[in-house]
Amino acid sequence: MNRLIVVMVVPVTAIILVAIFLSDEVTPEPALFGHDQCTVVEVTDSRYRPLSGIEDLALLPRGELILSSYNRHLPSAPARGLNTVAISALLEGNSSVFTRPIQGTQITFGTLLPHGIAVDRSGNRLALVNRKVRDGTALVAWGTLGPDGFRERGRWEAPEACRANDVAWRGAEVVVTLDRASCEWSMSDLMPGAATGSVMTLGFGRAELMADGLAWANGVTLDGGTVLVAETRANRITNMSDGSFTEFSGGPDNVNPGPNSTQIVALHPDLFDYWLYSMQYASTAPSRIVAWSPATGQQEVLFDDPFGEVFSGATSAIYSNNTLVAGSAYGQGLLVCRR
DSSP, X not given: OHHXXXXXXXXXXXXHHHHXXXXXXXXXXXXXXXXXXXXXXXXXXXXXXXXXXXXXXXXXXXXEEEEEEOOTTOTTOSSOEEEEEEHHHHXXXXXXEEOEEOTTHHHHHSSOOEEEEEEOTTSOXXXXXXXXXXXXXXXXXXXXXXXXXXXXXXXXXXXXXXXXXXXXXXXXXXXXXXXXXXXXXXXXXXXXXXXXXXXXEEETTEEEEEEEEESSEEEEEEETTEEEEEEGGGTEEXXXXXXXXXXXXXXXXXXXXXXXXXXXXXXXXOHHHHHHHHTTSSSOOOEEEEEEOTTTOOEEEEEEETTOSSOOOEEEEEEETTXXXXXXXXXXXXXXXXX
């Protein structure tokens, strides 16, 4: 009944999307972390303003997280940017935790509305997607990360960068996903079976196409030297080397390296529910986080919240030292689970 009411009051575009994304009820799955082992921690910027829209996370070797955040519904809100917080600080039991900004990013980009982020294994290099909401464009930048902050070494700012979503390091190159083809809403991107996403490699003054024809190319990660791309609308992660894929119980969003050669995948078990949540037509959305082994195909559910009772619409997660941390592009704070 609730879904029927929503469809009747929203524009025709929403009705089209209902037809595309409508799916069955989410079935709960047993998870490593129970809800009683998890809490939501508020994180604030340097002026103690709460951060929302923490779309992506990156783990530094010293046990700190980089948080990529801005308010999707109010991009002018000043609490945004790239901030760091120690995982240990999130485990101290405080309801609110202070974060520190990464120096140099505000000077480099002016208005910083970061989306996908990635650090290399050493933690000395950072790549990011930066949105420009006013004119609908985006850019991809990369550089060094040290005690003095971020120093840009290169950027890609072509018209097609408008759909840049996530980034990963492959040696000295940056791999970037473009989730769909059009900068504007286009039926060719939204029709059932649409596969207009692509993947590119950037570096040394060049931008080269790696693959196209992907069903909403979202998160990207490396397994050894192999590029793995989350195809959100196809409920799978695809190996760019041979085209093989692994299916999941939901649409994969961001993917981050985990312990023991696993990848930590944030899933949207119901894309229709997630769309309603992102458009503020619903107050919650399901979250599911799994640890996946590309070598064996094995999947272990770490956290499952089919009704968004604890944390809604998780888009990125990190699992380290028996601690799970997740962020949400449209939610508040961080999910923190500890065994």
